[in-house]
Amino acid sequence: MKADAASSPYYQKLREVLAQCRAFLHAYLQPEHLAQLRPQLSFQTGVLAGFALLASFLLGVTNCSTQGAIQQRLAEDLKNSLAEVVPDDLHDNDLLQDTVVLPSAEFNIGGEQTTVYLARKAGAITAVCFKFTAPDGYSGAINMVMGVDRDGNILGVRVVNHAETPGLGDKIEANKSDWIFKFAGHSLDNTSPQQWAVKKDGGLFDQFAGATITPRKSVQAIHRGLQFFQAHQAELLNH
Amino acid sequence: MLLSDTFKKIAADGLWNNNIVFSQNLALCPLLAVTGTATNGLGMGLATLVVIIAANGLVSLTRHLIPNEVRIPVFVLLIAALVTLVDLLMNAFAHELYKVLGLFIALIVTNCAILGRAEAFASKQPVKDSLWDGLMMGLGFTLVLVALGAAREISSAGTLFANASLLLGQSFKFLELTVIPDYKGFLLMALPPGGFIMLGFLIVGKRMIDRMLAKKAAATTEQAADLISEPGV
Numbered sequence: 001m002k003a004d005a006a007s008s009p010y011y012q013k014l015r016e017v018l019a020q021c022r023a024f025l026h027a028y029l030q031p032e033h034l035a036q037l038r039p040q041l042s043f044q045t046g047v048l049a050g051f052a053l054l055a056s057f058l059l060g061v062t063n064c065s066t067q068g069a070i071q072q073r074l075a076e077d078l079k080n081s082l083a084e085v086v087p088d089d090l091h092d093n094d095l096l097q098d099t100v101v102l103p104s105a106e107f108n109i110g111g112e113q114t115t116v117y118l119a120r121k122a123g124a125i126t127a128v129c130f131k132f133t134a135p136d137g138y139s140g141a142i143n144m145v146m147g148v149d150r151d152g153n154i155l156g157v158r159v160v161n162h163a164e165t166p167g168l169g170d171k172i173e174a175n176k177s178d179w180i181f182k183f184a185g186h187s188l189d190n191t192s193p194q195q196w197a198v199k200k201d202g203g204l205f206d207q208f209a210g211a212t213i214t215p216r217k218s219v220q221a222i223h224r225g226l227q228f229f230q231a232h233q234a235e236l237l238n239h
Numbered sequence: 240m241l242l243s244d245t246f247k248k249i250a251a252d253g254l255w256n257n258n259i260v261f262s263q264n265l266a267l268c269p270l271l272a273v274t275g276t277a278t279n280g281l282g283m284g285l286a287t288l289v290v291i292i293a294a295n296g297l298v299s300l301t302r303h304l305i306p307n308e309v310r311i312p313v314f315v316l317l318i319a320a321l322v323t324l325v326d327l328l329m330n331a332f333a334h335e336l337y338k339v340l341g342l343f344i345a346l347i348v349t350n351c352a353i354l355g356r357a358e359a360f361a362s363k364q365p366v367k368d369s370l371w372d373g374l375m376m377g378l379g380f381t382l383v384l385v386a387l388g389a390a391r392e393i394s395s396a397g398t399l400f401a402n403a404s405l406l407l408g409q410s411f412k413f414l415e416l417t418v419i420p421d422y423k424g425f426l427l428m429a430l431p432p433g434g435f436i437m438l439g440f441l442i443v444g445k446r447m448i449d450r451m452l453a454k455k456a457a458a459t460t461e462q463a464a465d466l467i468s469e470p471g472v
Contacts, residue, residue: 031303038306048309055320062324066331073334163342168275168429170342175405209426 077160078145082117082129084174085147085156090126091119100239107228109133109221110141114228118239119147125237127155128229134221138213139163142172146183146222148229150237153187157222162214169214179206179215188226196223246371253375259352260383260438261445266352270384271434273343275395278403280388283343284381288374290325291353294318295373298361305362314357322348339406352380383441390437395429397422 027033037043075096082095095117104114110133119127129147142162147155157180159172171177182205197203198216207215229236242250259265269287274280297317298305305313326344329337337344347353356376361369389399397419404412427433 029303034303044306044309047304047306048312051313051316055316059320059323059327062327066327069331070327073331077334165272176402210429 078131081145081158081160082147084158085145086117086119086127086129087155090149090155091121093118093120095119095129100236102228102232102235104132104228107224107231108135109224109228110135110143116232116236118236125239126150128236129155130225130228131160132221132225132228134217136217137162137164138169138211138217139165142214142218142221144218144221144225146225148226151187152189152226152230152233153185154183154222154226156181157183159218164214165211168208168211171208171211172214172218177208179208182206183222188230193223196220245368249368249372250375253372253377254379254382255445258379258383258445259355259376260380260387261442263352263355265355266350266380267438268349269343269346270387270438271431272346274384274388274391274434275429276392276398276402277385277388277400278406279343280384280386281381281403282340282406283346284377284384286325286340286343287347287350287353288377288381290318290322290347290350291356291377291380292370292373293321294353295356295361295369296366297321298357299364299366299369302362310358310362311354314354314362318353318357319348352376387434387437387441390441391428391433393418394437395425395427395433 079096086095098118098120099115100118101113101115103112104110105112110131114130114132116128116130118125119129127147127149129145131143131145134142134144140163142164143160144157145160146157149155158174159180162170162172164170164172171179174180191204194202195204196219198205198207198212198219200207200212201216203219205215205219255261257263260267260270266287269283273283294314294317298314301313322344326341329344330341356373360372364372392398392401397417399416399418400414403414404410407414428437
């Protein structure tokens, strides 16, 4: 079979064409030949367009092929951060599957709507958690997640991602400092509106040396997040 | 030695003589932004190292193809595409590392040193030399970032390599040191102006060492000249 294929006229033809292409490319890509082409305007345009095309093609392919993996990683991240703000012993359901979407435009916590993940034990709601955003961080949005128990006490808050200054503003991350842990146990009842601020503004929470805006905006967003919970508390608990 | 003279010269240029920061004074924007701690400096340095090697290789590979008139847009295109590729691939396949280094990767696009190497070296030299130049320039840059980060971290917080285990893994926990216990902190050094000041001191130090070496070299040549001329007298 192999010998037949090798001797068939189509195969011979293909080999010839390939050899011609290679010879042409070899001659074309000689530095001397390219040096002659480079001053031509059409060649310059072609090279620029070619590189632009190649770059967009590569980026497009990479984006498409990594999109699924990135989504999956983000879902894992979300699951992990939800697990951090809602202890495992508070629920026996899958948080990512048990959700309700509520309007949140008036609270300025990121979007028009916020997905609330419900933690149930034996069918009864024990806690809720949701992602929210401080849209006005020092360098862009700070995305956070918080867990709240039935009575409106914070179980925990975590920063999911942000673009604050490395070394200064990134102390809002749980693994860089213990700042974010200080919110656990606070609620709208035991902390007055004046206290929901950084110490510099007369509130209860620390700012960082060299970065005031990041913690200030985070505290304000956490406060607004609690107000969002309170507004929907009755509805959520009877869900 | 194993290395040819050209390669030795490229290495000396990248690491010391023509160092991106010390001599070319390039890349100050990402430099001052992230060198608050030695760990951040190391992260930024490593991420830049990868991109500069890849960019140098690509530019050198296509150097005959790129006309002089459109070289800058093509270089910018190549570097921006490369950084975005690294960003996407790391996010998908090295997610843990990405969570630590991700902050720095976007900053690499603003790093004019990479464009500078493409323009000054890779567009005129063979691929092998360019890759080596990228490695050495990147290493030189990393060294400066770590040195500056360490100097600023010690003077601002009294620690060294804080949070290094987040970047390098738990086995590097031993790097995390408290150099000055009970240090009250010196905020200026953690802020960008402090970076400028500390960088100034480092550059002065580098120049002083250079001058000392030059004096020593001059003294040896004089001696040698004496020795040679003596028998003739």
